[in-house]
Amino acid sequence: VFAISYAINKVSTTVATGMFLLYAALNGLTLSAIFIVYPIATVASAFIICSAMFGAMSLYGYVTKRDLSTFGRLAMMALVGIIIASIVNIFVHSSMWTMVINYAGVLIFVVLTAYDTQKLKQIAYQTGGNASLAARLSIVGSLTLYLDFINLFLFLLRAMGDRRS
Numbered sequence: 387v388f389a390i391s392y393a394i395n396k397v398s399t400t401v402a403t404g405m406f407l408l409y410a411a412l413n414g415l416t417l418s419a420i421f422i423v424y425p426i427a428t429v430a431s432a433f434i435i436c437s438a439m440f441g442a443m444s445l446y447g448y449v450t451k452r453d454l455s456t457f458g459r460l461a462m463m464a465l466v467g468i469i470i471a472s473i474v475n476i477f478v479h480s481s482m483w484t485m486v487i488n489y490a491g492v493l494i495f496v497v498l499t500a501y502d503t504q505k506l507k508q509i510a511y512q513t514g515g516n517a518s519l520a521a522r523l524s525i526v527g528s529l530t531l532y533l534d535f536i537n538l539f540l541f542l543l544r545a546m547g548d549r550r551s
Contacts, residue, residue: 390529399521406525410532417536424543432543440535443496447503458501461494468494484544491541499534502527
């Protein structure tokens with residue numbers, strides 16, 4: 387993720403797209419382990435719920451006239467908070483905190499999906515005359531929304547909590 391973000395202005399659009407696709411493939415291989423940990427019905431349910439939530443919030447972010455930048459900043463701060471809470475919970479092993487972190491993560495990534503979609507819409511309008519810049523920023527935007535989706539899915543899956551024994 388950092389390599390793509392760093393290299394986006396230094397490499398061609400084709401190379402950046404290839405980097406994104408490579409990252410997505412590697413991420414897919416890594417995430418395939420969830421089929422070992424969770425029953426297929428739980429994974430399917432989480433995916434369907436995630437897809438519906440992501441689609442609805444992305445549509446909201448695209449069509450709303452309300453400025454979501456304040457919500458986006460708050461969600462980013464909350465994200466830092468749940469990262470810290472997750473690290474602390476590694477040592478504390480609190481099931482209550484795990485549940486709170488999972489539901490907070492769902493809420494945070496729902497908000498970030500709407501915010502990031504609105505931000506990408508604004509970027510698209512601002513780069514309308516520069517096709518090369520628009521192409522590069524669309525790759526970064528795709529990466530952002532991809533990460534929103536993956537994290538929303540993972541938090542939902544953990545919140546559903548139906549792990550195999």
